[in-house]
Amino acid sequence: xxEAIKVTDDLKFLDAxxxxxxxxxxxxxxxxxxxxxxHSKVEPIRSFPxxxxxxxxxxxxxxxxxxxxxxxxxxLTVKSREILAEELQKRYFMPKxxxxxxxxxxxxxxxxxxxxxxxxxxxxMRTRYDIVTLxxxxxxxxxxxxxxxxxxxxxxxxxxxxxxxxxxI
Amino acid sequence: MxxxxxxRGRSSRMRMGSYGGKPRFKKNGNDPLNTKEEVPELLxxxxxxxxxxxxEIKVAVSTDLRFDSxxxxxxxxxxxxxxxxxxxxxxxxxxxxxxxxxxIEDIEILEMYGNNILKIITSDxxxxxxxxxxxxxxxxxxxxxxxxxxxxxxxxxxGNKKNGGRxxxxxxxxxxxxxxxxxxxPIPSWSGICVNCVQNRKLIFRLLKYSFPYLHVIIPALLLMxxxxxxxxxxxxxxxxxxxxIITPVANAISISKEQSLPKETWVLPETTWGPLQGAVDxxxxxxxxxxxxxxxxxxxxxxxxxxxxxxxxxxxSSVRGYMMAWVGQNVTRRLxxxxxxxxxxxxxxxxxxxxxxxxxxxxxxxxxxxxxxxxNGLQDIIGDSLTLIYMCIIMxxxxxxxxxxxxxxxxxxxxxxIFFGKKMSKVYSVLWKRYANISTILSSTIPxxxxxxxxxxxxxxxxxxxxxTHQVFHGEMNAAKLGTLYRPIMEFIxxxxxxxxxxxxxxQIFQGDITLGVLFMFQSYxxxxxxxxxxxxxxxxxxxxxxxxxxxxxxxxxxPPSVADKQDAVxxxxxxxxxxxxxxxFSYDNEKDALNGISFEVDAGEMIGLVGHSGAGKSxxxxxITRFYDPNQGSIIIDGHDSQDIRIKALRQQVGVVLxxxxxxxxxxxxxxxxxxxxxxxxxxxxxxxxANAHDFIVKLPDGYDTMVxxxxxxxxxxxxxxxxxxxxxxxxxxxxILDEATSSVDTETESKIQEALERLVQGRTVFAIAHxxxxxxxxxxxxxxxxxxxxxIGTHEELITQGGTYAGLCEKQTELSKIRAW
Numbered sequence: 001x002x003e004a005i006k007v008t009d010d011l012k013f014l015d016a017x018x019x020x021x022x023x024x025x026x027x028x029x030x031x032x033x034x035x036x037x038x039h040s041k042v043e044p045i046r047s048f049p050x051x052x053x054x055x056x057x058x059x060x061x062x063x064x065x066x067x068x069x070x071x072x073x074x075x076l077t078v079k080s081r082e083i084l085a086e087e088l089q090k091r092y093f094m095p096k097x098x099x100x101x102x103x104x105x106x107x108x109x110x111x112x113x114x115x116x117x118x119x120x121x122x123x124x125m126r127t128r129y130d131i132v133t134l135x136x137x138x139x140x141x142x143x144x145x146x147x148x149x150x151x152x153x154x155x156x157x158x159x160x161x162x163x164x165x166x167x168x169i
Numbered sequence: 170m171x172x173x174x175x176x177r178g179r180s181s182r183m184r185m186g187s188y189g190g191k192p193r194f195k196k197n198g199n200d201p202l203n204t205k206e207e208v209p210e211l212l213x214x215x216x217x218x219x220x221x222x223x224x225e226i227k228v229a230v231s232t233d234l235r236f237d238s239x240x241x242x243x244x245x246x247x248x249x250x251x252x253x254x255x256x257x258x259x260x261x262x263x264x265x266x267x268x269x270x271x272x273i274e275d276i277e278i279l280e281m282y283g284n285n286i287l288k289i290i291t292s293d294x295x296x297x298x299x300x301x302x303x304x305x306x307x308x309x310x311x312x313x314x315x316x317x318x319x320x321x322x323x324x325x326x327x328g329n330k331k332n333g334g335r336x337x338x339x340x341x342x343x344x345x346x347x348x349x350x351x352x353x354x355p356i357p358s359w360s361g362i363c364v365n366c367v368q369n370r371k372l373i374f375r376l377l378k379y380s381f382p383y384l385h386v387i388i389p390a391l392l393l394m395x396x397x398x399x400x401x402x403x404x405x406x407x408x409x410x411x412x413x414x415i416i417t418p419v420a421n422a423i424s425i426s427k428e429q430s431l432p433k434e435t436w437v438l439p440e441t442t443w444g445p446l447q448g449a450v451d452x453x454x455x456x457x458x459x460x461x462x463x464x465x466x467x468x469x470x471x472x473x474x475x476x477x478x479x480x481x482x483x484x485x486x487s488s489v490r491g492y493m494m495a496w497v498g499q500n501v502t503r504r505l506x507x508x509x510x511x512x513x514x515x516x517x518x519x520x521x522x523x524x525x526x527x528x529x530x531x532x533x534x535x536x537x538x539x540x541x542x543x544x545x546n547g548l549q550d551i552i553g554d555s556l557t558l559i560y561m562c563i564i565m566x567x568x569x570x571x572x573x574x575x576x577x578x579x580x581x582x583x584x585x586x587x588i589f590f591g592k593k594m595s596k597v598y599s600v601l602w603k604r605y606a607n608i609s610t611i612l613s614s615t616i617p618x619x620x621x622x623x624x625x626x627x628x629x630x631x632x633x634x635x636x637x638x639t640h641q642v643f644h645g646e647m648n649a650a651k652l653g654t655l656y657r658p659i660m661e662f663i664x665x666x667x668x669x670x671x672x673x674x675x676x677x678q679i680f681q682g683d684i685t686l687g688v689l690f691m692f693q694s695y696x697x698x699x700x701x702x703x704x705x706x707x708x709x710x711x712x713x714x715x716x717x718x719x720x721x722x723x724x725x726x727x728x729x730p731p732s733v734a735d736k737q738d739a740v741x742x743x744x745x746x747x748x749x750x751x752x753x754x755x756f757s758y759d760n761e762k763d764a765l766n767g768i769s770f771e772v773d774a775g776e777m778i779g780l781v782g783h784s785g786a787g788k789s790x791x792x793x794x795i796t797r798f799y800d801p802n803q804g805s806i807i808i809d810g811h812d813s814q815d816i817r818i819k820a821l822r823q824q825v826g827v828v829l830x831x832x833x834x835x836x837x838x839x840x841x842x843x844x845x846x847x848x849x850x851x852x853x854x855x856x857x858x859x860x861x862a863n864a865h866d867f868i869v870k871l872p873d874g875y876d877t878m879v880x881x882x883x884x885x886x887x888x889x890x891x892x893x894x895x896x897x898x899x900x901x902x903x904x905x906x907x908i909l910d911e912a913t914s915s916v917d918t919e920t921e922s923k924i925q926e927a928l929e930r931l932v933q934g935r936t937v938f939a940i941a942h943x944x945x946x947x948x949x950x951x952x953x954x955x956x957x958x959x960x961x962x963x964i965g966t967h968e969e970l971i972t973q974g975g976t977y978a979g980l981c982e983k984q985t986e987l988s989k990i991r992a993w
Contacts (some may be wrong), residue, residue: 014918022503025293025294025295026290026294026684027288027294027295027296027297028295028304049282077891082901089238090281090284090286090300091234091279091282091463092281092282092283093234093238093282093283093284093302094282094283095240100261107357107360108283108357108358108359108360108362108364109354109355109356109357109719112345112788114878116240118238118239119239119240119241120240121240123304124192124348124354124355125355126358127356127357127358127359128603129358143303143304143355144356145286145302145303145304145306145347145348146283146306146350147283147302147303147304148221148282156381166600167596167600168601169603
């Protein structure tokens, strides 16, 4: 009997504690692999931008070719982790909505005035289909311009915010 | 990278926030496309210190995000010499960076998830100068192109170079607009037009113009309606007459006679007079046999007959009127739909790329029918109801102004609650509607996908998802029920309180001898008639806005001029030979990113050209220009010595045949689909074309042969079969220029060889452009043109390019490896 192919064989996991991530003068990420190869202008991509923000980070080089996957950022050296985290923090901007002050609008357009983890903001929505409710009360919102917001658990919002949100989902 | 001073940041954020004041429906002040914003005084001062004399700030843009990921404003000022960047978060006061324009090597906009970063690259380092949310994407794209101009002016002859190397991600072609150009408000997805900027009055007037040809029906219908309203309002007056002139006097006389215990035969009842109708009234009374005051009884019968006939008259005339207005409405619908559809067909491809199909469809169907309702009912209802209210007020005030005044007291309440409940209801129902939509989403995804659900044994999961939704609907419905159960009693109470007021005030006035019982009853019945018209008028605004929006959606189609149109002196060119020359052709879908960047090459008549290149290299764009789906922005395409833009579109397209990757078959028979390219083609020609396309054999094996229905609701034909039908369609047309756009990429190898065979026949003696990913399909091509980022990379025969060892050779090598695997 032939043994079944292991699906994990094709994955290029990087040995997180042996690689180093730095920044060059142009602010680009430079990664040094244990085999001595270095790549510059590396782009980190979250495989699960919504559900898993610190794990399965894919690194691609300037040609768009995958260098490898970091299974868990925690295994990186402190320095590398900080640089990667900083870069990801820039690349993925999705404030958490903590309070909804008002949702107003008509004819399908709604104007939201909210408080978020990054400060107060107002935004406009073109359609309610840009609001997605996930399991456990998590809500993802994409506004008219393509900005992203999330609500960690809408059931935990204050009653007024909850009532306002209820009219939209 | 957390901001230690976020507490301080918060207060300044409130002040500096880009949305000061109340933003809702604000028309300006927050202009997302202004690249010369007003700079705060403090910044201006700091900037002035840096500037040389005579140096001027050309561009001033603010961000809405800071580098520490909090919301707030940073500034970028650009002069003809330098960029000045103010970042506020790291140091108290303004942290200031300065870059001279001469040192800039490149400018990059990094489009990321939820925010963008503007990066300036110099020879030895790079500076991130601005971070902003997607809201300002366009503003910064604009600012960067201005920066481009400024830095090019400074750098002398070098500056004339096209900004080819710089990455400038912008609006992608086909993406629809998200914000209104005029007011900056988001455009609702469903409508595709900005509802805020709809100019209702103009639109409604324009809409009314469509009904002008039917004025000879509309005006009589309007008059009929006014007559109906007037006449029906007369019935309360009739009942007042009945009570005051007949029933009350007669009842009084009878009660007096009864008190005196007079025998019935000796009762003396008052006789009423009814002017010239007296004779008829007497006759009516006598018809019922001899009785005291027969004339009065006749009068009573007369009034009742009048009441009955008014009712019947109004029913009959409203039906007639309804029919007339339906005729008008349907005529307007037909005209609007035909005009819109005709114009849709005249419009160029780019119009369709910017708009969603479902959206366009609903404009022609549901928006037009909403406009019909507005013309045939809405408008006349509004006129009729306002006049009814005025009539009633005139009648009531002329009878007794005091009582009339008291009767009108509950009306403001009625208006208030109608509007109040209207708003609440629409909110509750829109939520409810969303919930129901969620249920249908689940159903429409799981019922067609039932095999997957069952195969992976996920029934439980789907059931629980569904029951969550029904639970939400339950809550929504209960909310609606709550409102509904409140609405009715409140409305009833208001009308009832009106009638109580009338009893009270009217009763008092009867005691004073000011009014009669009949007048009291008349007021009661007018009171009841207030309800309907008031409700209609409360909804008037809503109705106007809806009609305006629908009108805008329809007129948006009619008002868009086709971007590719015939010139006045365009030539017909009935017999194209097929010599084609591209002369420095530039084209961009969005005026930001060049899809074609100076293409030049010549093609002889009868030559077959293979177009090769990665996706996005410009192959399809080139073909779109040959067929004139678009016209070049710069340069020209010369066909037989004529600029393609001087040739009549119809003449050109009649001689260009296209076979697409995923051919489209219309609803109809196979014969009709093949014959679509040549109206009036004979059966013989159709069979010959099918034969040449290698389609004949499979067609005759179908039970219905050439009469087999295909298309959405027709028989299922495979991809390869569809392809061959479309080749037959192209063969029948006998085009001079033939375009094969990935004609064989979506079929299996065996079918491919059949199609290939058919294509070989088709390409004989024509100028052919073929796009293919599988390079083997291009083996018959006379020459190959390799495109790369909108430019011609290589050009030559297969052998030439292989020996050259460039891009094409590389591609070939890769594919040979692949084909080995396939062969194996």
